[in-house]
Amino acid sequence: MADSAGAPRPSSSVKLVLLGEAAVGKSSLVLRFVNNDFQENKEPTIGAAFLTQKCNLPQRTIKFEIWDTAGQERFASLAPMYYRNAQAALVVYDLTKPTSLIKAKHWVAELQRQASPGIVIALVGNKLDLTSDNAGTNGEGEAAGGDEDARKVSTEEAKTYAEEEGLLFFETSAKTGYNVTEVFTAIANAIPETSLKSARGPGAAGAAGRSEEQRVNLNGPRDPNAKEGCAC
Amino acid sequence: MAPETTTGSNQNEITDPPPPPLPPRRKPSGEGLGAPGQSKATTAVSSIDISTLSFPDGSRGTFTTSAMRAVSTPIPGPSGFATPSRGASEDGLTDSMSVMSFAPTMRPAADLASLVAGEINRKSRAWTMLRSQSATVQPFEAVEITASTDELAGFNHEFDDIPDLTSQGVTDEQRLALWKAKLKHYMILSSAGKPIYSRHGDLSLVNSYMGVVQTIISFYEGSNDPLLGFTAGKTRFVIAIEGPLYFVAISKLGESDSQLRSQLEALYMQILSTLTLPTLKNIFVHRPSTDLRKPLEGTELLLSSLADSFSKGSPSALLGALECLRLRKSKRHAINNAFLKVRSEKLLYGLIVAGGKLVSVIRPRKHSLHPSDLQLIFNMLFESGGVKAGGGENWIPLCLPAFNNRGYLYMYVSFFDGSPDSTSSEPIQERSPDSTDEEVAIILISPDKESFYDLKEMRDKVAHQLDKNGSLAIIRAAVRDGRPRIDAIAPGAQISHFLYKSRANVQFCMATLQPTFDGSEPEKLVARRRLMSLYHQLHASMHTKHSHLKVLHCVSADAASLAWITPIFEFYCVAGPNVSRAVMTQGANKIIQWAKREEERLFIIGGGVF
Numbered sequence: 039m040a041d042s043a044g045a046p047r048p049s050s051s052v053k054l055v056l057l058g059e060a061a062v063g064k065s066s067l068v069l070r071f072v073n074n075d076f077q078e079n080k081e082p083t084i085g086a087a088f089l090t091q092k093c094n095l096p097q098r099t100i101k102f103e104i105w106d107t108a109g110q111e112r113f114a115s116l117a118p119m120y121y122r123n124a125q126a127a128l129v130v131y132d133l134t135k136p137t138s139l140i141k142a143k144h145w146v147a148e149l150q151r152q153a154s155p156g157i158v159i160a161l162v163g164n165k166l167d168l169t170s171d172n173a174g175t176n177g178e179g180e181a182a183g184g185d186e187d188a189r190k191v192s193t194e195e196a197k198t199y200a201e202e203e204g205l206l207f208f209e210t211s212a213k214t215g216y217n218v219t220e221v222f223t224a225i226a227n228a229i230p231e232t233s234l235k236s237a238r239g240p241g242a243a244g245a246a247g248r249s250e251e252q253r254v255n256l257n258g259p260r261d262p263n264a265k266e267g268c269a270c
Numbered sequence: 271m272a273p274e275t276t277t278g279s280n281q282n283e284i285t286d287p288p289p290p291p292l293p294p295r296r297k298p299s300g301e302g303l304g305a306p307g308q309s310k311a312t313t314a315v316s317s318i319d320i321s322t323l324s325f326p327d328g329s330r331g332t333f334t335t336s337a338m339r340a341v342s343t344p345i346p347g348p349s350g351f352a353t354p355s356r357g358a359s360e361d362g363l364t365d366s367m368s369v370m371s372f373a374p375t376m377r378p379a380a381d382l383a384s385l386v387a388g389e390i391n392r393k394s395r396a397w398t399m400l401r402s403q404s405a406t407v408q409p410f411e412a413v414e415i416t417a418s419t420d421e422l423a424g425f426n427h428e429f430d431d432i433p434d435l436t437s438q439g440v441t442d443e444q445r446l447a448l449w450k451a452k453l454k455h456y457m458i459l460s461s462a463g464k465p466i467y468s469r470h471g472d473l474s475l476v477n478s479y480m481g482v483v484q485t486i487i488s489f490y491e492g493s494n495d496p497l498l499g500f501t502a503g504k505t506r507f508v509i510a511i512e513g514p515l516y517f518v519a520i521s522k523l524g525e526s527d528s529q530l531r532s533q534l535e536a537l538y539m540q541i542l543s544t545l546t547l548p549t550l551k552n553i554f555v556h557r558p559s560t561d562l563r564k565p566l567e568g569t570e571l572l573l574s575s576l577a578d579s580f581s582k583g584s585p586s587a588l589l590g591a592l593e594c595l596r597l598r599k600s601k602r603h604a605i606n607n608a609f610l611k612v613r614s615e616k617l618l619y620g621l622i623v624a625g626g627k628l629v630s631v632i633r634p635r636k637h638s639l640h641p642s643d644l645q646l647i648f649n650m651l652f653e654s655g656g657v658k659a660g661g662g663e664n665w666i667p668l669c670l671p672a673f674n675n676r677g678y679l680y681m682y683v684s685f686f687d688g689s690p691d692s693t694s695s696e697p698i699q700e701r702s703p704d705s706t707d708e709e710v711a712i713i714l715i716s717p718d719k720e721s722f723y724d725l726k727e728m729r730d731k732v733a734h735q736l737d738k739n740g741s742l743a744i745i746r747a748a749v750r751d752g753r754p755r756i757d758a759i760a761p762g763a764q765i766s767h768f769l770y771k772s773r774a775n776v777q778f779c780m781a782t783l784q785p786t787f788d789g790s791e792p793e794k795l796v797a798r799r800r801l802m803s804l805y806h807q808l809h810a811s812m813h814t815k816h817s818h819l820k821v822l823h824c825v826s827a828d829a830a831s832l833a834w835i836t837p838i839f840e841f842y843c844v845a846g847p848n849v850s851r852a853v854m855t856q857g858a859n860k861i862i863q864w865a866k867r868e869e870e871r872l873f874i875i876g877g878g879v880f
Contacts, residue, residue: 060567072662081655082568085666085681088722106662110567112544116667119719 049092049099052229055121057149058130059141060109063164066212067130068106071222076213083108086120093226100226102126121149125233126158126225131196133163133209134188139196146203158228160206160221163196167211407846408786409766409829410800421504421522424451425799426792429578432471449475454581455520456537456573459484460554461491466515466562467537467570469577487516499527510534514554515541515562523581524803526810529588533580536587536645540576542671543646544569546678575653576646582795583802586648588809589771589840591778592641595627595748599870605630605741606878612731613880614714616721618679620878621713622732624749626652628777629710632878640672641776647681651711657683658709663729665722670715682714682725686733686742708749710742753782756857759864763857767801768843770865777873779865800828801844808833808842823851832858839865 056064065083069075072091087106092099105120107113121127129145131138142161149159170187193209200207206224210217432448433440449471457476458467463484468476487509490497499508508530510517517534525533542550544566553560580587597605609620609632619639622629626648633639646668651657657664664683669675686709712732714725736742756765767787771778782788787798812819812833822833830849834841841862845854865872 081571084568084650084657085664085668087662087664088726089662104662108568112565112567113667116719 047094047097047099049101051101051103052126052226053103053105053124054126054128054225055105055117055124056107056128056130057117057121057142057145058109058128059132059135059138060111062109062130062132062135062138063212064109064128064130065106067128067162067164067210067218067221068104070212070215070218072104074215076215082110085113086116091222093222095223095226100229102222102226117148118152121153121157123154124157125154125229126160127153128160128162128221128225129205130162130164131191133165133191134168136190139163139191143199146205150203156230156233158206158225159203160208160225161196161200161203162207162221163191163193163209164212166209166216167213407848409804409844409846410797411828411846421453421524422796422799422803425453425796427451428453428581432475434472445471445475453522454577455518456534456577457483457516457518457520458537458541458573459516459518460558460560460562461488461511461514461516462559463488464559464561466566467573469574483518484516487511487518499530506530508534510538512538513551514558515550523799523806525806526813528813529806529810532590533577533587536576536580536642537573539642539671540569540573540646540649541566542675543669544572546669547671547675571654572650575655576649579649579653583799583806585769585778585780585802585805586641586645588802588805589769589778590641591771591776592644593627593779594777594872594874595624595629595745596751596754596779596868596871597629597744597748601741601744602630602871602874604739605736605745606632606876608735608739608741609732610878610880612728612735614716614721614724614728616716616718616724617714617728618717619713619715620728620732621647621715622710622745623648623651623713624710624745625708627749628874629745630878631874632880635879637673640670643670643672646670647713651683651713652709658685663726667719677717678719679715679717680719680721682712682716682722682729684712684726684729686710686712686736708746710745710749752784753780756781756861760857760860763860764849764853765843765845765857765861768841768858768861769805770861771840772865772869772873773837773839775873775875779872804829804831804844805842812840823854825851830854834858834862 056068058064060082065080065087066076068087068089069077069080072089083106085108089104089106090101091104092101094100105124107117107120127145127149129142129149131142146159146161149157165188169189196209197207199205206221206228208217208221208224210221212218430448432445452470454469456467456469457465457480459465459480461484463481465473465477465480468480470476487497491511496511497509499506501507505520505522506525506527508519508521508527510519510531515538517537519530519534521530545553549565553562553565586593605622609622609630613620613632617632618634618637620630620632621644628644631639647670650666650668657666664681666681666683667678668681669678673679712729714728716725733742736745756763756768765781767781767783769778769780783798786794787801788794808822808824808831811817811822811824812835819833820835824831825847827847829844829847830851831842831844832851832854839862841858843854843858843861845857869875
């Protein structure tokens with residue numbers, strides 16, 4: 039992935055968790071970001087899925103370790119396991135479903151209360167293709183939305199809330215791909231350098247059982263783990 | 271070939287060997303308690319169960335009391351197995367095993383057959399010639415499908431969705447007609463009458479029927495005389511009551527009550543797998559009128575794919591057994607060892623599964639795996655598609671009810687499909703008519719919910735090992751080879767399809783379904799269901815309470831079939847309607863000998879135990 043043949047860009051892992059009500063499109067956002075793909079009527083996630091994807095910034099490469107969690111209520115008690123030590127969270131709601139924003143606010147509150155203090159949270163309104171103001175998306179999305187505007191959550195409302203809470207805010211369409219990569223890039227940029235240099239987030243979750251070699255040490259010589267990131 | 275000579279030689283064989291070493295005994299898997307006898311026959315997926323004879327701690331403590339009862343029953347199998355098999359190899363009489371178990375019941379059957387079929391055949395030369403031609407008639411080929419007489423006429427629309435309320439131009443009457451045309455229904459409701467699940471139709475459509483069902487069941491419940499089932503026309507209703515839940519199966523497919531009951535049991539297990547028993551009980555203790563759909567949200571697909579596998583006809587569910595990938599013993603050994611070598615401390619069970627067939631199992635000595643639990647896992651991974659579709663690695667809390675219905679285990683799942691793991695140069699995607707049939711998955715189960723990274727690390731090591739020693743390529747090749755073809759294993763046998771269950775191992779193997787019974791075309795779907803219906807009938811007849819049947823030969827207008835049960839195996843096969851009993855028996859013998867010869871390739875015997 040790294041383009042400059044000589045010195046590889048510093049690469050670091052970022053643990054990111056997706057939270058939100060069932061069927062708002064968490065897995066679809068991930069699928070779009072990781073595979074640039076979309077599936078209609080996707081089956082509900084069971085438990086959680088773990089995926090990785092790199093994000094290249096001018097100065098460094100961020101390797102996202104993504105926890106895509108199931109939105110059903112019965113899995114809620116497992117969530118702390120996934121957001122513990124996470125450096126970033128994507129809290130997703132469905133633009134066409136007001137209750138999903140309420141649920142998203144609950145998740146934000148829980149994260150602010152219990153997750154790592156420096157966690158970067160992005161609030162994401164998904165399913166923009168179903169609304170009539172899907173500017174920037176292609177015509178396909180418009181057609182799918184039909185004549186009616188299915189939007190039930192206004193941009194202002196969510197944006198105001200996001201600003202109050204200090205969250206990144208995006209409206210996306212996993213179906214058309216609109217704004218999806220932007221969300222992840224924005225998160226990558228928002229992660230403070232210091233947090234990257236501190237103890238590695240995702241590893242810490244299972245630190246007890248993990249071998250030393252899997253930890254990323256940005257200060258020392260390239261560790262074996264880095265070959266995944268930047269072998270050119 | 272003249273059938274009577276075959277009959278004669280059979281009789282000779284019968285008179286020659288000594289009487290069977292074991293007295294005829296009742297088949298171990300009793301149908302009592304209305305329980306699915308087959309799926310209850312719990313044992314290790316390994317010969318450890320055999321060694322429970324000498325090590326009685328083998329699987330103790332892992333099963334519920336009813337399972338405990340069942341677990342002791344297969345023991346006659348292994349002990350019965352030992353004697354004849356030794357005799358067979360030492361005498362050089364490869365057939366002795368089968369003959370011995372055949373002997374007590376074959377004589378009357380042979381006599382009958384010589385009275386009926388044999389005489390006719392002997393008389394007429396023309397008949398013999400005609401027969402030699404007509405033997406090529408395949409099963410179900412002669413069926414005249416007329417909508418009025420054929421109960422499977424609508425089967426190719428069985429799995430079509432019923433349009434919901436929002437769809438235009440469909441009246442309620444039409445929706446109801448479509449709903450009523452389904453040959454199989456499953457309904458789950460709470461004892462308070464709240465609908466929980468229906469395979470077909472949305473709740474607006476089925477709500478009133480759920481009410482009727484609840485009223486009927488409650489009426490009998492109230493008088494302490496639980497309703498088990500009833501018949502209306504050609505439709506059989508079977509009811510199972512599990513605590514606060516009512517399960518109803520409505521079938522026009524001709525399954526027996528105990529078969530339908532075991533299907534309902536599997537749906538119940540799926541619900542327990544999602545919630546655990548204590549949670550389920552708690553929910554209803556506190557609020558009997560709870561709508562269980564909310565806690566079960568997202569699992570409708572799992573229930574439906576389970577239900578559909580029953581409606582399509584699942585040999586695995588019918589026999590309550592697992593299918594394994596056929597591999598050379600040494601290859602499987604290598605895989606087991608690679609697997610064991612990198613075992614994580616946190617591991618409870620480790621499985622490698624390819625295309626729904628078990629490749630390798632590693633497990634602790636004192637815990638075995640129950641087929642019904644594996645059925646739930648396989649359904650989740652290979653039938654419903656929910657896990658696979660997400661991509662990546664999965665971490666899934668689930669309860670394995672037969673293992674322990676009180677708590678969750680955590681299952682790590684990863685599919686070996688991506689190129690990063692397979693450095694094997696062969697193009698994997700090239701010929702995959704149905705790619706889900708070829709997926710290789712690794713499943714690692716731990717009681718520790720924090721062990722994801724440990725198991726992930728183990729998975730990477732396993733992948734590396736399997737890749738290094740070439741096992742992954744061997745597994746893929748074995749998957750591509752598919753199930754055995756009858757003309758390859760028993761040349762000349764005029765048998766179209768068979769199922770062979772090894773009772774001691776609780777595993778089965780079967781002939782390939784191709785070309786007649788496999789495919790997405792409607793006629794193949796129907797042909798497959800006909801085949802499975804026939805197997806269900808055979809199975810039901812053999813397992814009827816107090817029947818004590820050992821061998822059953824049936825001929826109908828469209829197919830001939832043979833079932834044969836010994837303490838060691840259950841065997842079912844199907845041939846064209848004109849294949850004589852003698853020819854069929856001969857073919858069956860050949861296949862059984864093959865299965866015995868290949869036992870260590872077909873079945874996982876031993877597995878990896880730590």
